[in-house]
Amino acid sequence: MIKVQEAIAVIETSSTKMPVKQISIKKAFGYVLAEKVISPISMPPFRQSAMDGYAFTHSIRHQYDIVGTSQAGDHKNIKLQNTEAIRIFTGAYVPDSADTVVMQEHVMSNKNSILIASMPEKFSNVRPKGEQIEKGAVVFEAGTLITPAAIGFLASLGITEAAVYKKPKTAILVTGNELVEPGKKLKKGKIFESNSIMLQAALQTAGINKTKVYRVKDNLKATKKALKSILKNNDIVLISGGISVGDYDFVKEALLQNEVKELFYKINQKPGKPMFFGSKNETLVFALPGNPASSLTNFYIYVLPAIKNRMGFSEIHKPKLVRKLNSDVINDTGKTLFLKAKYDETNVTVLNGQSSAMLNTFATANSLLIVPDDIENYKKGEEVILLPID
Template sequence: MIEVKEALEIVAANSSVLSTQKISVQKALGYVLAETIYSPISMPPFRQSAMDGYAFIHSRRHQFDVVGISQAGDHANVKLKENQAVRIFTGAYVPNDADTVVMQEHVMVNGDSILIAKMPEPFANVRNKGEQISAEDVVFDANTLITPAAIGFLACLGITEITVYKKPKVAILVTGNELVKPGKKLSKGKIYESNSVMLQAALQTIGINKVKVHTVKDSLKATKKALQPILKKNDIVLISGGISVGDYDFVKEALLKNGVEELFYKINQKPGKPMFFGSKKDTLVFALPGNPASSLTNFYIYVYPAVKNKMGFSNTHLPKIVRKLENDIVNDTGKTLFLKALYNETSVTILEGQASSMLNSFAIANGLVIVPHDTESITKGTSVTILPID
């Protein structure tokens, strides 16, 4: 059995980033850049109007003759004198001679002339060429996550393809004779299987949307056979249950018989002690506890950073924040505790229902309070470290 810190170090050391691929910008949501992107153009590529109104040469003059029009998409470079203006619309080309745009709400129109009732400051309402970015400037550094806004920005620069890190192929294997799929009739001695649905949802929060779920009965032969193709076809394998020391816990033995190297087994923590971590070639295996709260806790602590490492993220772990404790904590276990909690801007409250089988408190928690293994008690008002999970 190892400490949490050592377990984290072993996971990090074995979670190398995947290879790269070129992908359409339109399909890049949730991927991580594997290259630095430079802008092929300036944005905007010309001086644009930020308002519907009139473009003119700023002076003490308030009355102007309207001598032209500039709509979005036009490139009419109307020559202007000091007493002349051009009707202009948002996003349209600002003539070279004009330096200011007055919004139409501040103008009185009389035929082909205007009177500016409220004079703007010089250079107002004009977006200069390269205001957002200049040609050859860095758009995004490598290891940047592609968001909807990032896709929009790349598209407006005319970029259609980018190089990203591949997303890992992830599979979940669920063990347990007692498990029944939600929606089916629940007979005596059976419980609904929830871990696979929960883990799929947790994976979706970091961009892994396609996950194959497999099930297997509690037998060594069946578990060993089920694992063979799963280990070959996936980059990360999550196993739910069957990893403790009961008579029907066959996962560890089945993994070893399939050539998976054990990197550690059991962690000095609560919940989530009975976890196996291993690898076969480049495939990582996390055999998680069957108890739901233990399984989800270990996902956040160990699986989450491993998946993000594979995807090319620069920051892989959950962030850490500090808040003042609203209730006392006693730790007489000698283990690192991960306690379900609710935090706000100043404080944090430990929730009832900390048992490894309980998801009701996890469902309303927005953080996990970390209590180090060598800390026996923490009094109310003390600052504690929290891992946000909201």
């Protein structure tokens, strides 16, 4: 049995990055950059007006003659005298001879001239060339997650494609004779299967939006056969259930018979002790406990960082938080505890219902309180470490 930190370290070193591909930025949302992006232009590429108003050369004068207009898309480099101004609009080219734009609200005007009622400071309302970024500067470093804003910025620089890490092809195998798909009739002795839907939703938080789900009965031959195909066609395989030591738990044996290399089995933690992690070629395998709360706990602690590592994220672990406890916590297990909890700006409350089979508490939690295996108790008011899951 392995310790939590050892298990995390094994997963980090085993989860290699996915291959790189070029992708249109229109389809790049949720991908991670594999290479730094260099700006091909300055942005803005010319001096722009930040307001609707009048461009002029700043002086002690307040009255100016209007000698032209510059609207967005124009390139009129009008040479202004000290007594002259032009009507200008937001985003329009500011002539080289102008250094200031006065807002139209601060001007009294007629057809031929303006009188500035409130004089702006010199250089006001003029966006300098390269204000956002200079030509040749780094737009984004490798490891940057592509967000809608990032797509917009890349497009504004004329960039149409980017090099990204491919998203890992992911599959879920659900085991258990007792499981029934939601929506079907629930007979005595059966329960609705929820782990696959839960894990699919959790995968979406990492940008994995398409996950195929397979189901198999608690049978060694059937489990082995299903895994053979799944392992061949996926980069990450999640298995729900069948990994404990019961008479009908065949997952580990089926994995080994499919030549999956065991990297560790069982973790000194609660919940989620019976977990298998292994690999075959570049495919990573996580055999998760069947109890829903255990399965989701291990997803956050182990699976999610591995996926982010494969996708190329520069930071694969969520930053931990520190809060003060609202009650005492006892750890007499000798294991690392992951307790469902809810935090606010200063404190954290351990929620009732910590059973590995219970999701009702998990559904309202926004964090997991981490109690290391060498800590026997925390006192009320003591600072503790949380893993946010919201």
